[in-house]
Amino acid sequence: MIFTSTSFLIFFTLFYLLYWFVTNKNLRIQNLLLLAGSYFFYALADWRLLAFLVAVSALNYFLGIYIEKTENQLRKRLLLNVGLIQGLGGLIYFKYFNFFIASFNEVLQSLHFNVHVRTLQILLPLGISFFTFKTISYILDVYKGKIEATKDWLVFFNYVSFFPTILSGPIDKARAFVPQLQKKRVFEYSLAVDGMRQILWGMFKKVVIADNILVYTDQIFSNYESLSGSTLLLGAFLYTIQLYADFSGYSDMAIGLGRLLGFNVAKNFNFPFFAQNIADFWRKWHISLTSWLTEYVFTPLSIAFRDYGKLGLILAILINFVLIGIWHGANWTFAVFGFLHGCYFIPLILRGTMNKRKKIAKGKVLPSFRESLNMGATFLLVMLANIIFRADNIGHAWGYFLSILSNPLFSFSTAGMEGINVNPHLLIMLGLSIVMLIFGWFQRNKEHALQFQDMKTSRAFRWSIYYLLAVAIIYYQSSYKQFIYFQF
Amino acid sequence: MNKFIFKIIIFVIPVLGLYVVEGFLPSFTFTYRPWEALDFQTKFDFERTFYPNKKVQMEAVGQLCHHTPHAIVKEETWKTDKLGNRNDTFIQNPDVLIIGDSFMAGCCVTQDSTITNLLKSELGDETKIYNIAPGEFSRADYYLSSGIIEKPDLIVYSKSERYVPKSLEEYKDSRSLKTDLKKLFENNSTFSGISVFLDKALRHYSKNWLQARLTNQNGDGVPGVEGSGMFFFNTAAQEDDPNLVRNTDTDLERTKNNIVSYKEYCDANGIDFLFLPMPNKATVYYEYVPFKEQPDYLFKLDSMLRAEGITTVNTLKLYNDYRESNDKLLYHLDDTHWNSTGVYLVSKELAGTIENSRLLARE
Numbered sequence: 001m002i003f004t005s006t007s008f009l010i011f012f013t014l015f016y017l018l019y020w021f022v023t024n025k026n027l028r029i030q031n032l033l034l035l036a037g038s039y040f041f042y043a044l045a046d047w048r049l050l051a052f053l054v055a056v057s058a059l060n061y062f063l064g065i066y067i068e069k070t071e072n073q074l075r076k077r078l079l080l081n082v083g084l085i086q087g088l089g090g091l092i093y094f095k096y097f098n099f100f101i102a103s104f105n106e107v108l109q110s111l112h113f114n115v116h117v118r119t120l121q122i123l124l125p126l127g128i129s130f131f132t133f134k135t136i137s138y139i140l141d142v143y144k145g146k147i148e149a150t151k152d153w154l155v156f157f158n159y160v161s162f163f164p165t166i167l168s169g170p171i172d173k174a175r176a177f178v179p180q181l182q183k184k185r186v187f188e189y190s191l192a193v194d195g196m197r198q199i200l201w202g203m204f205k206k207v208v209i210a211d212n213i214l215v216y217t218d219q220i221f222s223n224y225e226s227l228s229g230s231t232l233l234l235g236a237f238l239y240t241i242q243l244y245a246d247f248s249g250y251s252d253m254a255i256g257l258g259r260l261l262g263f264n265v266a267k268n269f270n271f272p273f274f275a276q277n278i279a280d281f282w283r284k285w286h287i288s289l290t291s292w293l294t295e296y297v298f299t300p301l302s303i304a305f306r307d308y309g310k311l312g313l314i315l316a317i318l319i320n321f322v323l324i325g326i327w328h329g330a331n332w333t334f335a336v337f338g339f340l341h342g343c344y345f346i347p348l349i350l351r352g353t354m355n356k357r358k359k360i361a362k363g364k365v366l367p368s369f370r371e372s373l374n375m376g377a378t379f380l381l382v383m384l385a386n387i388i389f390r391a392d393n394i395g396h397a398w399g400y401f402l403s404i405l406s407n408p409l410f411s412f413s414t415a416g417m418e419g420i421n422v423n424p425h426l427l428i429m430l431g432l433s434i435v436m437l438i439f440g441w442f443q444r445n446k447e448h449a450l451q452f453q454d455m456k457t458s459r460a461f462r463w464s465i466y467y468l469l470a471v472a473i474i475y476y477q478s479s480y481k482q483f484i485y486f487q488f
Numbered sequence: 489m490n491k492f493i494f495k496i497i498i499f500v501i502p503v504l505g506l507y508v509v510e511g512f513l514p515s516f517t518f519t520y521r522p523w524e525a526l527d528f529q530t531k532f533d534f535e536r537t538f539y540p541n542k543k544v545q546m547e548a549v550g551q552l553c554h555h556t557p558h559a560i561v562k563e564e565t566w567k568t569d570k571l572g573n574r575n576d577t578f579i580q581n582p583d584v585l586i587i588g589d590s591f592m593a594g595c596c597v598t599q600d601s602t603i604t605n606l607l608k609s610e611l612g613d614e615t616k617i618y619n620i621a622p623g624e625f626s627r628a629d630y631y632l633s634s635g636i637i638e639k640p641d642l643i644v645y646s647k648s649e650r651y652v653p654k655s656l657e658e659y660k661d662s663r664s665l666k667t668d669l670k671k672l673f674e675n676n677s678t679f680s681g682i683s684v685f686l687d688k689a690l691r692h693y694s695k696n697w698l699q700a701r702l703t704n705q706n707g708d709g710v711p712g713v714e715g716s717g718m719f720f721f722n723t724a725a726q727e728d729d730p731n732l733v734r735n736t737d738t739d740l741e742r743t744k745n746n747i748v749s750y751k752e753y754c755d756a757n758g759i760d761f762l763f764l765p766m767p768n769k770a771t772v773y774y775e776y777v778p779f780k781e782q783p784d785y786l787f788k789l790d791s792m793l794r795a796e797g798i799t800t801v802n803t804l805k806l807y808n809d810y811r812e813s814n815d816k817l818l819y820h821l822d823d824t825h826w827n828s829t830g831v832y833l834v835s836k837e838l839a840g841t842i843e844n845s846r847l848l849a850r851e
Contacts, residue, residue: 006690020489192492424703463499470503475695 001044003199003253004207004477011041012257019261020187027184031154034261038163042126045167049125057160059086060135064142064149064156076143083139087132094124099330127167129327131160133292138174140296147175155181164257168250170268170288177263185262190453195259197450197466202252204469208476209436210246212429213238221390224400229409232400239390240383241433244272247286252448271444273437274367276374278344278381279354289327293320313349318342328389333397337388344381360444432472511689515539518697520555521548522566523595529691532683534673535630536572537593537622539684541677543567550596550823552709552719555701560822565599571636571674573620575604581638582618583848584611587628588646591766592621594831596820601828603835610839615848621646625750630659632757634667636674642847643754644838645747646764649771649786649804650723652731652739653746656753709822712776720770720777721824735785744792751798760847763793763800764838766826769819772807782808799845806837 001008015037023030043050063083070076101118108115138159141147150156158181159174160166220227220235227235251268258265266288275281282290298320305312318339325338348354360375361367367375391397439449452462510517516525525546526538544566549559569578574593586592586604594602604619611617618637620627625645631637647653661667673679699705709719726732733739747763754761765786774782786804793800807818810833818830826834842848 187489187492189489189492193495196496466499467502470499474503474506474692475699477692 001041003250003257004203007044011037016260024185024187028154030185031158031181034163035154035158035161038158038161038166041163042161042166045126052125053131053161054157056086056090056131056135057157058153059083060139060160061150061153061156063139065151067139067142068149080139080143084136087136091128091132094128096326096330103332130169130171131166133171133289134160134174137171137292137296138178141174147178150174150178150182152182162258162263164254164261165265168247168254169286170251170254170266171292172266172288173292176266180263187262191259191262194447194451194453195256197256197452198252198259198448199256200466200469200473201448201450202249202254202256203473204249205245205252205436206249208472209429209433210242210249212425212476213242213245213433216426216429217242217390221396221400224396224403227403227407229404229407232404232407236383236387236400240379240386243386243389244269245433245436255448267447271440272382273379274360274375274441274444275378276358276360276371277348277353277378278341279348280357281378281382282341283357289324293324293327297323310349313354314342314346317345317349321345332394333388333391336394336397337385340385340388344385506694507689510692510694511685513688515542515684515688516544516546518693519546520559521551521596522546522564523590523593524693526566526568528572528687530687532687533572534670534679534683535627536674538566538568538572538574539687540568540570540572540674540680542684548596550707550709550719550820550825552707552721552824553711553822555704555706558711558717558719558822560820562596562820563598564596566594567599570680571620573618574599574602575619579616579618580636582616582640584615584617584642584644584842585628585637585640586617586619586621586644586646587623587625588619588621588644588764589648589651589766590622591648591825592619592646594621596823596825597828597831601831603831603838606831606835607839610835611842611848624654625753626654626657626659629656629753633659634671636671639757640759642760642762642842643750644762644764645750646766647743647747648766649768649783650721650733651729652733652742653750654731655746656749658753707822709824712773713778716773716776717821718769718773718776719822720773721768733785735783740785740788740792743789744796747793747798748796751796761799762838762841762845762847763798764834765789765800765803767804767807769824771804772811772818799841799847801834801837801841803834803837806833 001011015033018033019030019037023033039050039054042053060083063079067076067079067083070079105116138147138156142149150159155178159172159178162172162177165172217235217239220231221239224232224235248269255265255267268286268288270284270287272281272284275284298316301316301319302313305316308315319342321338321342322335323338324341325334325336328334328337345354360371387400388394388397391400436449443449443451450465514525516522519525522544525544526542528536528538544564546564547561548564549561553559566574567576569575571578576599584607586607592603594604599605602619604617608615608617618640620631620637628643632639645653673683707719708722708725710722712718712720723732733743750763751761767786768783770777770779771783771786786802790800790802790804807830810818816829818826818833820827
């Protein structure tokens with residue numbers, strides 16, 4: 001049941017009415033409904049691993065309480081380790097075990113050992129990467145005394161399994177989200193209206209742009225050997241747009257749904273294509289993941305390596321980004337993708353500009369030439385790295401890069417692949433992608449592109465935009481609906 | 489909160505209005521033939537293919553070159569029974585049960601010229617014939633196992649030359665809640681009406697029509713040799729279909745094995761079995777494609793099936809023989825399916841085979 005489906009619309013409408021009209025007087029009952037809704041939502045995606053989600057929630061709930069209660073530092077540490085082992089162990093087992101075995105087998109075979117370790121049939125719990133990071137941050141924060149352990153199991157279980165974010169984030173930190181679950185939610189008109197706008201914008205990005213562009217990126221990445229260099233570059237460009245539209249579209253919908261229920265969910269994207277450099281990009285792309293890793297991995301590492309100066313910082317960045325890469329899945333492509341992004345940081349670290357922040361086109365309508373150049377260069381770097389991200393394996397990515405360089409630049413060879421030819425649909429999609437970027441540009445200082453608060457716009461203008469987006473969604477909805485980030 | 493809900497309703501009404509209006513429009517409003525007008529597109533079908541208890545009369549054109557000057561308008565009437573199958577009425581205890589694909593369902597022929605009605609004319613009105621096409625053999629097993637239809641004396645199974653029949657998946661759960669619910673929905677006219685309304689409202693035909701017109705879609709047929717006026721089915725669009733026949737020995741073997749398994753199923757249940765292959769238009773009119781020679785897939789299949797003791801009709805030979813002495817077309821120029829002449833010939837031959845093989849021999 002994904003957000004763009006009719007079944008979700010029916011589910012959420014009923015849930016919403018119960019949430020605000022039946023259970024709103026009693027916080028506990030409202031939280032109980034929220035949990036039931038979240039488990040129902042999760043069970044529809046895959047009921048077989050609901051018990052795992054409940055068990056993880058229960059374990060970390062008790063760990064939090066006992067970590068806080070225990071005075072003995074050694075025991076505290078031991079309890080923390082239990083939580084970390086469960087969290088990281090679960091991730092490693094479910095996501096990476098077969099990958100390690102397969103890689104181990106490949107190494108053995110390359111050394112001419114006739115040994116084959118069997119892989120296991122493992123069912124991957126949906127959203128494991130997201131809810132595991134939530135539980136880990138929770139017990140770490142309790143351990144460090146940053147937050148109090150919640151004594152209300154209903155609050156904690158809801159934090160772990162909140163249905164708008166459980167499958168693909170954003171990854172809320174307990175210190176920001178748990179207090180919202182603990183206090184009575186009051187319906188706020190402006191929050192709800194803004195939530196609806198954000199959902200509409202997210203649906204537009206996902207249904208119209210991401211799902212329609214996918215047809216071209218799939219064809220181009222599958223047939224890269226016989227396509228021209230310019231087509232392959234177009235494929236990389238389109239995939240970058242698709243990935244953004246898909247994931248930020250999902251995030252917008254998740255945040256919007258959270259707002260409809262009275263929650264402020266963590267921001268996940270901040271118009272990343274207007275970033276001035278790669279550090280700026282990662283401050284704007286998948287923010288909840290990068291801020292999580294910055295807090296729990298990069299900062300401790302950079303402190304540990306501080307004696308090594310810039311070299312230590314480079315090492316910390318590389319480790320951090322390789323982790324970001326492999327967080328996406330068990331494939332060497334993700335590790336290389338992360339490593340490459342880490343390498344992109346090296347010039348910034350050496351020049352000492354990694355943490356410099358400057359608002360783009362401040363007080364101006366258009367960016368300066370230099371800013372445009374920076375934006376373009378950053379986009380290009382991201383686009384090239386996304387080839388590795390999208391590729392099935394390293395060989396595929398390498399082949400794609402080589403084909404860009406070695407195939408003729410403009411000689412199209414699209415026999416049997418009509419979709420890749422320049423056609424009205426492709427041009428419309430490119431046009432709509434540009435519209436998405438233009439909207440984003442003018443709204444770059446807002447939470448999302450359709451945020452009209454504090455703006456002098458007429459109602460007719462706003463409603464025309466809403467209806468245009470709705471018509472585009474209805475008109476361009478395609479059969480493909482799965483979100484890219486569900487697999488992570 | 490009230491203001492918010494009011495605003496949402498105001499926003500949604502025009503959008504929802506589109507769906508509601510479409511739910512009330514005649515089913516054929518945005519279609520060029522009755523098949524799509526009556527075909528369930530959403531999940532509200534409850535094991536039915538077409539909208540139940542409907543009669544549609546419209547000017548239809550073929551699928552291969554619609555919205556082009558080559559399209560040929562023909563008046564078609566379709567009637568469906570309470571199960572959504574194309575029959576004049578529902579028959580619970582048929583003598584003959586017809587299973588098949590779009591040919592057997594009567595795509596491109598009017599109600600009086602369906603194989604069901606023409607075969608009835610040949611065998612006599614006292615013979616009860618029930619047609620569940622389009623559907624694979626598994627559907628028949630579902631009907632029989634769950635008691636929706638009583639055991640017939642004869643099953644006629646037909647398959648187009650283009651596809652390998654699917655293997656039989658026997659229906660085992662005849663007493664489940666799911667089956668009971670399905671039956672409830674199938675038999676209740678209110679549920680049926682609601683499911684049809686929802687399907688019409690949610691199948692987005694107006695949107696599809698608009699998209700198709702804007703992008704100038706006009707069928708994916710391939711024109712035959714100049715002067716023939718014929719269009720042929722373009723198999724390129726279905727290259728990924730694992731059941732598409734590619735004229736290989738494997739396809740022949742798979743087809744034979746599945747048909748033999750159907751025969752065994754019938755034998756085990758005391759039902760006679762007859763196989764009726766339907767040649768591709770491109771096989772019958774091979775010279776207009778043009779092919780150098782006529783594909784012999786069906787001839788090979790015929791020999792293989794006869795060797796297995798399966799009663800079958802050699803439809804391709806029948807059509808070839810007819811073409812030697814007649815100029816009348818057996819298939820529509822603008823469609824891949826047979827016309828009333830093609831159905832008539834087959835129904836006559838089928839009736840003859842049934843009688844000669846004493847398949848419906850009554851005591």
